[in-house]
Amino acid sequence: MTGILVPATKPVVLVVDDVSANRELLEGYLYDLGYEVRQARDGLDALEKIHAEEPDLVLLDIDMPRMDGLTLCARVKADPLRRLVPIILITASHDRATRLKGLEAGADDFLTKPFDAKELLVRTQVLLRDRALNKRLDAAEGVILTLARAVESRDGYTIQHAERVALFSREMGRAYGLDGEDLDVLYKSGMLHDIGKIAVPEAVLLKPGPLDERESAAMRRHSVEGERICAPLRSTAHYLPIVRHHHERFDGQGYPDGLAGSAIPLGARLVAIADAWDAMVSDRPYRAGVSRDEAVRRLREGKGAQWDAMFVDLFLGLLDQGLAERARPRP
Numbered sequence: 001m002t003g004i005l006v007p008a009t010k011p012v013v014l015v016v017d018d019v020s021a022n023r024e025l026l027e028g029y030l031y032d033l034g035y036e037v038r039q040a041r042d043g044l045d046a047l048e049k050i051h052a053e054e055p056d057l058v059l060l061d062i063d064m065p066r067m068d069g070l071t072l073c074a075r076v077k078a079d080p081l082r083r084l085v086p087i088i089l090i091t092a093s094h095d096r097a098t099r100l101k102g103l104e105a106g107a108d109d110f111l112t113k114p115f116d117a118k119e120l121l122v123r124t125q126v127l128l129r130d131r132a133l134n135k136r137l138d139a140a141e142g143v144i145l146t147l148a149r150a151v152e153s154r155d156g157y158t159i160q161h162a163e164r165v166a167l168f169s170r171e172m173g174r175a176y177g178l179d180g181e182d183l184d185v186l187y188k189s190g191m192l193h194d195i196g197k198i199a200v201p202e203a204v205l206l207k208p209g210p211l212d213e214r215e216s217a218a219m220r221r222h223s224v225e226g227e228r229i230c231a232p233l234r235s236t237a238h239y240l241p242i243v244r245h246h247h248e249r250f251d252g253q254g255y256p257d258g259l260a261g262s263a264i265p266l267g268a269r270l271v272a273i274a275d276a277w278d279a280m281v282s283d284r285p286y287r288a289g290v291s292r293d294e295a296v297r298r299l300r301e302g303k304g305a306q307w308d309a310m311f312v313d314l315f316l317g318l319l320d321q322g323l324a325e326r327a328r329p330r331p
């Protein structure tokens with residue numbers, strides 16, 4: 001028995017072709033294969049439809065007026081929110097040059113006219129299976145990020161701390177010359193860095209005064225706990241080193257592994273500075289934040305001891321350019 005608790009939904013396939021007879025033909029095939037079909041007349045029409053309702057798969061002709069298939073494909077694949085939508089390019093022949101252009105534009109597969117129903121089924125099924133998996137990974141990642149926000153609120157800390165750490169870390173990465181997915185990893189690791197605090201007892205987390213030795217040990221466990229929480233999710237694999245090592249110190253006196261210098265993962269060295277800065281300047285229930293000048297002084301003092309000197313300089317440079325003001329998230 002399937003579809004009892006979760007109603008079965010048909011995958012939505014968008015067919016893009018300027019020739020209506022071709023669209024109708026494909027729609028017929030796809031309908032018989034159990035898909036829900038939408039149609040678009042050209043690239044621009046398709047772009048609008050993709051934004052209005054994200055399809056699970058796009059079958060795309062190449063030669064079309066207004067916007068051709070290759071341009072549309074490149075546009076979709078460059079959009080971080082849509083790039084996981086699979087695209088099959090329909091080519092008229094085994095034209096190698098067109099296929100290469102298609103691959104360059106990010107196409108996931110090709111289909112050659114005239115269509116063969118069996119081939120169409122196999123190619124669409126493979127991509128739709130990946131699509132379903134990616135959707136589930138996305139959902140899992142969303143749950144973890146929501147959990148991260150819950151941790152922040154439980155901490156009694158301002159709920160926007162994680163978001164600022166995320167923004168600062170990403171901007172540092174950008175200034176260092178990273179791009180694309182690396183920046184995304186920095187942002188999300190910044191959001192998740194303290195997720196392990198969910199395993200720290202409230203009495204320790206919310207204690208206003210200094211922690212005794214046992215309490216400190218419980219608090220320090222949050223970086224390893226964070227790694228443990230994220231570990232089963234493949235989509236968070238790249239965040240693990242940052243979550244685990246964000247309390248390492250450049251001189252090797254940090255935790256959990258006492259790593260020193262460049263043995264500390266680069267992302268963790270960046271997040272450590274963003275985290276420390278925001279912790280210093282933010283008010284906590286039991287103490288007021290320090291002034292910006294004082295926080296800058298402490299960062300400078302910790303260069304080469306607590307933090308990577310090069311990244312402290314990078315961060316201070318960004319502060320001079322107004323990073324703290326720009327990175328204030330919406331209330």
Ligand SMILES: [Fe+2]
Nearest residue numbers: 193194246247
């Ligand atoms: Fe932490």
